[in-house]
Amino acid sequence: MALTLPHRATTVGHRVPALLRRPSLLTAATVLLVCVPTEEKDVAASVHVTPADLASLLLVALLGLDVLRGRPIGLGRRACALFGAITLAAALATLTSIDPSASLTGFVRLEQIFVLVPVAVLAALRDRTDLRLVLGSFIAAAVVEGAVGTVQNLTGTGASYTGAPIRAVGTFGALDVMAMSGVVSFGLLAALALGLMERRGSWARRGLLLTAAFLAFPLAVSYSRGSWIATALAAGVLLLKADAKLALRWAGLGLAAAVVLVGGLGAGGGGVTARLSSIGTVSGGNEDHSVSDRYDLWTTARAIWADHPVTGAGPKSFQQLRDSHAPLRLSSGSDTSDATNGFQREPLLSPHNMYFLVLSEQGLVGITAYGTLFLALLVGALRRPGAAGPAVVGLLCWVLVDFLYADIGGTTTVLTSVILGLAAWWALPADPEHRPEPA
Template identity: 55%
Template sequence: MRALCRRPSLAAAATVLLTCLPAGRQEVSAGVQVTAADLASLLLVALAATLALASRPTHPLPASAVVPARALVLAPVAGAAGIALLASPDVLTSLPGYVRCLQVFVLVPLAVLVTVRDRTDTLVVGGALVGAAALQGLVGCVQAVTGTGASYAGERVRAVGTFGALDVMGMASVVSYGALLLLAAGLAWRGGRRVAALGGAALLCVPLALSLSRGAWLALLGASLVMLVVHSRALAARVILLGAAAATVLVLGPGAGSDPDLLGRRLASITSAVSQPDQSVSDRYSLWLTATRVWQDHPLTGAGPRRFAELRDAYAPIELSSGSDTDDPVNGFQRRPLLSPHNMYLLTLSEQGLLGLAALCACLASMAWWAVRAAVPAAAGLLAWQGIDFLYGDVGGPSTVVTSVVLGLVLSLVARPAATGWAGGAPVALGVAR
């Protein structure tokens, strides 16, 4: 407890690491599930509130440094969610969704902002994210090799880490965060530390590939390019040219006409997602259409938090499947209902209306603008990945707590550039100067 009082960012790190605890058997029909990481996030919020309200004269930071003015960017998100709750026809159904929205997009990011105050704090939280990514990646690789992961094409070869088949995107998200932080470190460091950081980022791409998550691959590629542009436009141009040349060789080189393996087929399916979508992509398009139909009947404040699942059948096209099949050694075979549109922007639009979508986009866009202006590759890359990820996914599952910590870390980097190591536009990564 004494160490926690001296270094409150340890609570944020613990919140991240606790998401790595095996989820155990889960039932898709279960309601709100509270995990150890959720409880840790409550402790983090309580600790941050205590720090923010403390008025001791010996406090090492002035009040403005404890809660920077840029924290106000979170206020519209809380306000829009509150309005959607009050306007909901079923307030009791919407209340858990409202609380979840506050936890993920307001309270935990604000708590991380309060507790991450200097370079050491940035290292503590960033190190926890990289450590969680390494652990999840290792477990995922073992799953893919031994056939103990989630089922794909009739085989349990999909790497999902400790999150299980019911949170199939969890491992891919955590591994992506770790890879981007290591890439940021590699861009800033020199010598052996640069080699180690870039090597670690490359190694994390292995479990990410084995996750078979097409969206995560595209998001990591886009985020990496954003980081390179923010760091150095000349370096970004060279990397893009080399990447284009390598892609040309792979397409035109020997073996282009051979029968691709599982990973190759998954990669090739990206280009056919529009012309010849598979069932999962087709269902996603149907869910997107359902979300827009819900929004058309509730344009300003939405149908209410957590009400998309209740209204889905009334608005869904006939092509939508009743659910998707999941299978892993822990949970066995289960039929999982499709209860969200798998698009954070459309989920917000349908449940919180134009007010909610405008608040969410304004929050993310403001942080992105600050990250680019201050030349913070880590913050820009993490925000780019999250922005792309929200195009094909939304919040849900144990890994959501990690997302909220990442948003708080980004806000800390752009709101306190001097304390976290970005003073005067001099780039550093994870709190270590060039």
């Protein structure tokens, strides 16, 4: 429902209703702004505010303005209950925290990422044009970052990997080494989904599918194992949701393309293969310390949860309790290096698993609330028919799988909020007339 002003309104007055009629523009801007370099060097700082964060907060402000003006925002009872449970769990964890004052900033961040921005995105999406606009912004951001990452790999100007500056990190730098792979993955899935929505044989379909194919290269040379796994599984689910027969055909094509990409074209060749094989190697002379450290961090999170089982130790408490609960072999940090920041040792301040992070910091109450939200979004998106389904399911699956290897933090965290908002918009519709008709 669009808002209008009298004809005698000022020029500025005309612009505000236009933005209110299409707030998905601000959602798209939030996605695109993650590409702006922040030059953040203090990775241990408690608060990071990026241009994308500011845009997301402006989107939340527009949501608040809609509420004050009495406009329906499409938030149904199920969505209210699910997001309300997240707020309650985080609030209880903060109140019972080992350090409530330190947990307060964590509570605010959790509210932004898992409640306020997703609800604002849900309210901003009103028709299929809005969906295409947001998915298009994911593709545009991925193309920018993928192009930068490809140049970094080919010219040896990226982050250090096995002693060579070949790791694609886009505009994010070595201190946020996984950010580019996430952005590229989202764009690849969005391009694939939008391409399947286009008419067979059309130039738009071909262009989108070629874009998805191009993004496979910078994703490969990001050397992010979690992103590889998440993208492969998400793309499979996306294709199954779109067309089961098509999924089977494309599985063979994808395998052939991977062989050509890695073997024939030398996209990191042995490096990619070695990186994949290191996932399960945690002992012996050839273990990957980044893998063993991650598993040790999970063990640490479980130990913290055992001491605070119901409401957890409190947001931002993992980093305080890590050393007292960690195995002796856990490294103090991860080595990073690039041309901009030089060599730095990045501290391991989280378990690198969102589920273990919630369990340790918010306990059984928190993991139940988050698990219920994620399951409701996934089941709702899978069950609902329509052209938007594959895109939403693919992006949501990526986030849920990636949470097994990563947690919130870094420049691109706000993109998780946008995806959760997309999923809530599709999976938890409150008013069918404000949603696109099933195709």
